[in-house]
Amino acid sequence: MANAPTPADPRPCHLAKRAAPAPRPRYEPPIPDHLPDAVRHVMAWQAHVDAGRIGTRIPVSPEIAANRDRWTALARTMRK
DSSP: OTTSOOTTSOOOOHHHHSOOOOOOOOOOOOOOTTSOHHHHHHHHHHHHHHHTSSOOOOOOOHHHHHHHHHHHHHHHHHHO
């Protein structure tokens, strides 16, 4: 019983007894096959950036975001 704990040994933390659960993988929707290869490559690259595996996204300037939103709203009205 050389390895038996003695009263002087501190008790292990209750958190040390439990194994940490593995993080759940993020759901990444499949990239459609009908898109051109260049578009599929960019979508795959952006999925890695969004998941935090590589790089970071560059913030968009407010002028560009406003212009993008304006054109998106126009496209939605034309689709109806």
